[in-house]
Amino acid sequence: MSFITVRNLWKEYGDQVVLENLNLNVKQGEFCTLVGASGCGKSTFLKMLLGQESASRGELLLEGEAFPEEPDRNRGIVFQRYSVFPHLTVRQNVLMGLELEQKPWLGKLFGAARREALDKVDAMLESVGLGHSADKWPHELSGGMQQRLAIAQSLIMRPRVLLLDEPFGALDPGIRSDMHDLLLKLWQETGTTIFMVTHDLKEGFYLGTRLLVFDKVRNDPHDPQAFGATITYDLPITQTNENLFDDINNSVNQTARHQAA
Amino acid sequence: MRMINRHPGRVSATLLGLLPFLLIMLIYSLASQERLADNPNDKLLPGLEQMTAAVDRMAFQEDRRSGDYLMWQDTTASLERLGLGIGIAALLALVVGILNGVLPLIRSNLAPLVSALSMVPPLAILPILFIVFGLGELSKVMLIVIGTAPIMMRDVAQRVRELPGEQLIKIQTLGANSWQVITRMALPQVLPRLIDAVRLSLGPAWLFLIAAEAIASTEGLGYRIFLVRRYLAMDVILPYVIWITILAIVIDQCLRFTNRRLFPWYNAGGH
Numbered sequence: 001m002s003f004i005t006v007r008n009l010w011k012e013y014g015d016q017v018v019l020e021n022l023n024l025n026v027k028q029g030e031f032c033t034l035v036g037a038s039g040c041g042k043s044t045f046l047k048m049l050l051g052q053e054s055a056s057r058g059e060l061l062l063e064g065e066a067f068p069e070e071p072d073r074n075r076g077i078v079f080q081r082y083s084v085f086p087h088l089t090v091r092q093n094v095l096m097g098l099e100l101e102q103k104p105w106l107g108k109l110f111g112a113a114r115r116e117a118l119d120k121v122d123a124m125l126e127s128v129g130l131g132h133s134a135d136k137w138p139h140e141l142s143g144g145m146q147q148r149l150a151i152a153q154s155l156i157m158r159p160r161v162l163l164l165d166e167p168f169g170a171l172d173p174g175i176r177s178d179m180h181d182l183l184l185k186l187w188q189e190t191g192t193t194i195f196m197v198t199h200d201l202k203e204g205f206y207l208g209t210r211l212l213v214f215d216k217v218r219n220d221p222h223d224p225q226a227f228g229a230t231i232t233y234d235l236p237i238t239q240t241n242e243n244l245f246d247d248i249n250n251s252v253n254q255t256a257r258h259q260a261a
Numbered sequence: 262m263r264m265i266n267r268h269p270g271r272v273s274a275t276l277l278g279l280l281p282f283l284l285i286m287l288i289y290s291l292a293s294q295e296r297l298a299d300n301p302n303d304k305l306l307p308g309l310e311q312m313t314a315a316v317d318r319m320a321f322q323e324d325r326r327s328g329d330y331l332m333w334q335d336t337t338a339s340l341e342r343l344g345l346g347i348g349i350a351a352l353l354a355l356v357v358g359i360l361n362g363v364l365p366l367i368r369s370n371l372a373p374l375v376s377a378l379s380m381v382p383p384l385a386i387l388p389i390l391f392i393v394f395g396l397g398e399l400s401k402v403m404l405i406v407i408g409t410a411p412i413m414m415r416d417v418a419q420r421v422r423e424l425p426g427e428q429l430i431k432i433q434t435l436g437a438n439s440w441q442v443i444t445r446m447a448l449p450q451v452l453p454r455l456i457d458a459v460r461l462s463l464g465p466a467w468l469f470l471i472a473a474e475a476i477a478s479t480e481g482l483g484y485r486i487f488l489v490r491r492y493l494a495m496d497v498i499l500p501y502v503i504w505i506t507i508l509a510i511v512i513d514q515c516l517r518f519t520n521r522r523l524f525p526w527y528n529a530g531g532h
Contacts, residue, residue: 073435075434085432085450100435
């Protein structure tokens with residue numbers, strides 16, 4: 001039995017079909033990147049994995065069980081922005097998850113338990129390269145540092161699935177490649193299953209073990225909402241080559257133009 | 262250079278800011294001098310001398326009848342009512358506002374009521390308050406509470422809902438239950454915004470305080486002003502108005518300072 005099973009999954013909003021007939025099996029520890037034009041349902045699929053949206057039809061299973069219908073501690077998330085809490089320092093941001101878990105009413109740790117948790121927090125901050133910024137406020141950090149913090153905040157909970165929604169979309173190219181290295185390192189260390197949505201096809205080709213392309217197979221020029229997107233390519237990353245990249249790129253761009261028209 | 266691009270320097274900005282005050286004082290003193298030259302007993306535009314004499318009499322000499330220092334007595338009575346009223350209103354606003362902002366079930370239940378209440382003109386129900394709560398302290402405090410709480414409740418709820426949706430999802434993925442979402446995410450981020458809401462509500466609060474004191478009271482800044490109006494005692498009224506203004510400014514600045522000290526992340530663009 002695979003870790004995550006998607007069977008005949010549809011998502012519709014009224015007349016508008018977003019996803020049609022999605023089928024997918026993902027093993028534990030895979031690093032899937034989701035690419036595709038805007039409006040092709042990659043973020044919707046991610047939201048369904050997160051529990052923010054539910055399927056209209058079909059099944060979405062985690063180890064054979066239906067996904068919980070609200071976000072929980074097994075599924076971490078990093079958004080493009082606003083993932084960290086502005087009223088907490090870097091260290092408090094990472095500590096928060098541990099405190100919430102251990103103290104359902106107080107939500108705060110004290111004394112020895114706190115010191116023990118802080119050791120974990122500091123180790124996590126060190127591994128994402130924020131060791132020297134532990135006492136800063138989030139607004140004092142650059143965009144890249146804030147994303148490092150958001151990742152650390154999620155990973156300290158040891159989630160079974162880590163979901164990334166265009167996490168590096170707002171970053172400069174140089175910073176972005178640093179973040180790729182960091183993400184790969186953390187993924188190898190923790191063995192977490194990762195789903196990452198990205199606009200950048202190159203990013204999809206370079207990172208991860210598996211590339212999922214979301215695209216529309218059918219298109220009605222008079223009614224662009226009539227058909228939904230599905231997974232058109234599902235590739236292990238080793239198979240990637242230049243021609244294939246161009247193929248996918250053309251197809252995705254064509255859909256994007258249809259959407260815009 | 263266009264007018265919209267011309268900025269004053271530091272010194273000239275201060276001078277420009279002071280200018281209207283000086284101008285008003287100048288016009289007042291000229292007009293006052295002119296009237297006093299005509300009639301030294303004129304009461305309408307008292308000069309500086311008469312006003313200092315009045316302040317000295319009200320604030321630094323015992324009242325011949327009661328033996329109290331009237332201005333301080335008035336000040337403490339008024340500030341007590343104001344503080345109690347605004348304090349209760351802020352607390353209510355915090356509780357109701359956060360519940361309205363965080364819990365959809367409560368919001369459907371309470372938000373229409375809060376909206377309707379905030380539309381009731383508070384002074385229109387002042388007579389009801391006097392009838393129900395009597396003419397004592399309670400009715401005056403209640404007027405301030407009723408006048409300011411609903412608007413602050415709406416403000417707090419709005420501020421909670423303005424928190425990015427990403428944060429709400431994020432804290433759930435960290436395992437938070439609803440109570441923890443309130444205590445660790447909504448409450449701490451809404452406190453500085455509540456202080457801002459209180460600062461904005463202080464204006465209306467003073468209005469309700471003085472209105473209530475003018476109608477039924479035996480002490481208080483508003484009571485005194487309306488009492489001495491009978492004798493056209495502008496030499497008391499004007500210093501009282503200036504004193505109230507100073508108090509309002511000091512309270513406002515204290516709150517601003519508190520906000521900065523307690524919530525460094527809030528004022529440094531961290532929200």
